[in-house]
Amino acid sequence: MGLKEYMNDIVEAVVTTAKGMRITARYGVDPKEEVTLQYPEERWEIPEGYRGFLHNDVKKCTACTMCVKVCPVDCISLESVRGADKKMVLASYDINIGRCMYCGLCVEVCPPKSLKHTSGYEMASAARGELILHFIAEDAAEIKARVARQVAEAAAKAAEAAKTAEAAKTADLSAVAAKPPVVEPKAAKEEEKKPE
Amino acid sequence: MEAAALSLMNAVPLLAGVPLWAVTLLLIVAAAAVILVFALTFEGVGSLVLRKVAGDIQARIGPNRVGPNGILQFLADGVKLVLKEDIIPANADRLLFKLAPYFVFVGSFAAFVVVPFGVGLIAADLNIGIYYVMAVTSLVVIGVLLAGWASNNKWALLGGMRAAAQIVSYEIPVGMALIPAVLIAGSLSLQDIVRSQGGLLGIFGWNLFHNPFTFFSFFLYFTAAQAETNQTPFDLPEAESELVSGYNVEYSGIRFGLFFLAEFGDMFIVAALATACFLGGWNVPFFHVGTLPWIWGNLLSLGVFLAKAFTMVLIMMWVRWTLPRLRVDQLMRMSWKYLVPLTFVNLLGVSLWLLVFKGKGIPGMIASLFG
Numbered sequence: 001m002g003l004k005e006y007m008n009d010i011v012e013a014v015v016t017t018a019k020g021m022r023i024t025a026r027y028g029v030d031p032k033e034e035v036t037l038q039y040p041e042e043r044w045e046i047p048e049g050y051r052g053f054l055h056n057d058v059k060k061c062t063a064c065t066m067c068v069k070v071c072p073v074d075c076i077s078l079e080s081v082r083g084a085d086k087k088m089v090l091a092s093y094d095i096n097i098g099r100c101m102y103c104g105l106c107v108e109v110c111p112p113k114s115l116k117h118t119s120g121y122e123m124a125s126a127a128r129g130e131l132i133l134h135f136i137a138e139d140a141a142e143i144k145a146r147v148a149r150q151v152a153e154a155a156a157k158a159a160e161a162a163k164t165a166e167a168a169k170t171a172d173l174s175a176v177a178a179k180p181p182v183v184e185p186k187a188a189k190e191e192e193k194k195p196e
Numbered sequence: 197m198e199a200a201a202l203s204l205m206n207a208v209p210l211l212a213g214v215p216l217w218a219v220t221l222l223l224i225v226a227a228a229a230v231i232l233v234f235a236l237t238f239e240g241v242g243s244l245v246l247r248k249v250a251g252d253i254q255a256r257i258g259p260n261r262v263g264p265n266g267i268l269q270f271l272a273d274g275v276k277l278v279l280k281e282d283i284i285p286a287n288a289d290r291l292l293f294k295l296a297p298y299f300v301f302v303g304s305f306a307a308f309v310v311v312p313f314g315v316g317l318i319a320a321d322l323n324i325g326i327y328y329v330m331a332v333t334s335l336v337v338i339g340v341l342l343a344g345w346a347s348n349n350k351w352a353l354l355g356g357m358r359a360a361a362q363i364v365s366y367e368i369p370v371g372m373a374l375i376p377a378v379l380i381a382g383s384l385s386l387q388d389i390v391r392s393q394g395g396l397l398g399i400f401g402w403n404l405f406h407n408p409f410t411f412f413s414f415f416l417y418f419t420a421a422q423a424e425t426n427q428t429p430f431d432l433p434e435a436e437s438e439l440v441s442g443y444n445v446e447y448s449g450i451r452f453g454l455f456f457l458a459e460f461g462d463m464f465i466v467a468a469l470a471t472a473c474f475l476g477g478w479n480v481p482f483f484h485v486g487t488l489p490w491i492w493g494n495l496l497s498l499g500v501f502l503a504k505a506f507t508m509v510l511i512m513m514w515v516r517w518t519l520p521r522l523r524v525d526q527l528m529r530m531s532w533k534y535l536v537p538l539t540f541v542n543l544l545g546v547s548l549w550l551l552v553f554k555g556k557g558i559p560g561m562i563a564s565l566f567g
Contacts (some may be wrong), residue, residue: 010534024518028252036256179444 044121051102053120054095056135060114063088067106067115075099076106079140081147084154089147092140097123098131207350227319231308239460246460246513253517276531277453285446292346297447297454299339304332304461311468312386313480314497316490320384325376325386326397329469330371333424337363337459341432343455347446355442358524359433365531366424372539373417377403377473380555386469389478394484402476406557409545414474416539417443418508421470423531425462427512429519430527437521467508468501475504505510 014174027033037044046052063080083089107115125131136143205219214374244259244267251258259266284293310325312318322328344356376431378384380403381392393401403410423430434442471477478497488496522530553561 011536017515020518024514027255028249033255034252034257038257065456081203092500 035076038130038193050119051107051117052106053097053118053123054100054106054133055116055118056088056093056095057114058135060112061090061093062114063090063093064111066109070105070109072103072105073099073101079144081144082151084150085136089143090136091143091147093135095133095135097133098128114168126178231319232305235305235308235461236457238464239457240274242460242509243273243456245510246269246516249510249513250396250517253514257445264361271281276452277456280449280451282451283446287348288446289346289348292332292342293446294451296339296346297341297451297458299342300458301337301339301461303333303335303339304458304465307337307465308461310386312390312464312472312477313501314494315496317478317494318387321385321387324384326374326384326389326469326473329386329465330367330374333462333465334363334367335560336462339458343447344443347443349446352443352445353440355433355439355445358439359443362426362430362432362531363424364525365528366420366430366535369416369420369531369535369539370424370545372536373413373420373544374469374473378405379546379550380406380410380557386399386472386477387432390472390479393476394479399476399481401479401562401564402474404474404476405559407546407549408558409542409549409552409555410474413539413542413546414470416535416542418466418470420531420535420539421466422512422515423527425466426459427463428516431521432524432527463507463509463512467505467512470508471501471504475508477501477504 004155063078065078068074068076068078076094077096079091080088081091081120102117104117107117123131202216205214205216210280245285247257247269248266259269261273284290307329308324309319310328312321313461340359340363341356344352344354344359347353377389381389383389383392389403399405404414405411426433432442433439434444439445444452447455478501480496480500487493556564
């Protein structure tokens with residue numbers, strides 16, 4: 001190592017040290033450089049489109065099961081029955097938020113836009129079971145029984161209505177022809193199907 | 197101390213019947229207690245300031261939970277250290293393991309004895325002051341090596357070996373960089389060195405501005421001393437990322453606390469020596485402190501000295517959070533190939549300067565030009 005290199009080394013050491021110290025001094029003096037967020041007291045502003053916990057507006061939900069099918073980790077499960085008005089009625093809608101990976105596919109695919117990401121990100125639980133979010137408070141079996149009852153009542157009403165209508169028809173048209181009614185067998189079939 | 201005891205006995209008639217040695221002993225204990233309290237307070241507050249400075253430099257906040265703005269953090273740390281379980285590893289050398297922290301702490305604390313805090317504020321104005329500091333702080337090497345060896349842990353041993361190699365190598369540049377101040381004052385006593393920088397030249401009376409060689413000498417001393425106290429650019433003995441925490445890995449509780457305190461104590465000693473030898477010590481610019489009443493003169497000089505020393509400590513912390521750690525070979529190269537030759541050249545230059553210009557510095561010569 002020649003003398004020139006030796007002196008160059010010393011000069012470089014001094015210059016680079018001074019440079020580094022100028023940078024740290026700027027950070028040390030400028031209070032605006034602090035980036036720490038005092039979390040429990042301060043919170044960051046949630047950006048638009050933030051994918052937090054999932055929330056399903058069960059009143060809007062049509063129980064189409066699209067979300068269940070699209071979920072890559074199978075964290076959504078739902079049960080539904082067909083109600084008296086031919087629409088599906090939710091019996092239970094559970095999301096295992098501990099398993100969810102927040103990909104947002106279920107929200108994107110939801111036809112009535114009832115499933116949404118909230119801005120929530122804080123949750124702690126002592127047991128894994130507590131991480132399953134139940135969106136329908138009532139027991140699934142009870143809902144099923146109630147819907148079955150409603151369906152049965154509706155079917156009975158329909159049958160009665162059909163009967164009276166038929167009776168009226170037969171009374172009206174007895175003279176014309178003794179035709180077998182078309183509606184009755186169908187209604188009976190449906191009656192058998194629904195309580196399942 | 198005996199002289200002080202004699203004057204105290206003369207001043208206070210109550211002490212007339214007490215033997216001289218008893219009063220002297222009492223005074224020694226009192227002085228030691230005062231210095232210990234100062235050292236511990238400095239070490240506590242120093243640790244807090246260190247963390248705050250680190251926070252500021254790294255764009256974070258630093259401790260802010262204990263007390264307003266975190267100013268009581270050091271008390272919490274101290275209480276925690278005292279209350280923690282004192283663990284001694286099963287296969288450690290128990291005697292040496294217990295002994296090591298005391299060596300380190302005593303080595304750092306004993307150096308406080310000759311720190312010239314003010315005109316009359318010095319525990320013992322030894323006529324070999326600087327030599328004593330150099331000698332007594334070398335005790336730290338023994339303690340660190342003992343700690344590394346007695347822990348029976350490979351990281352601790354590596355840290356201890358590195359510390360020994362490092363402190364021994366950097367002892368030379370530190371000593372050589374301090375000698376210019378000794379040459380100018382013509383005395384090893386720290387009080388004499390400080391007094392030699394006084395006078396009516398103000399800050400230009402400082403050794404720092406005496407001549408170009410002393411100017412470089414100050415920076416060489418500061419760099420080498422930073423290494424000797426294992427501060428961060430040279431903190432190889434405790435290199436967290438490679439040696440976990442070096443020689444003190446196996447220590448916990450109050451024993452670890454002693455190592456910790458010694459580290460901050462060393463920091464202050466380095467700053468105090470730099471202040472005393474190059475920055476004019478307790479000298480108030482353009483003003484003779486000795487002419488004031490004893491109390492005010494001492495208070496003023498103490499304030500000036502501490503302000504300078506704490507500024508130096510702050511700069512050490514600043515360096516500490518700026519530079520990345522060196523490799524072992526780089527560290528050794530820096531000491532033996534750069535600092536040692538440079539300090540020798542400096543020493544030669546200062547000696548020649550003093551010989552040629554009859555002991556006068558540049559500011560002194562300029563002042564004499566204008567009468």
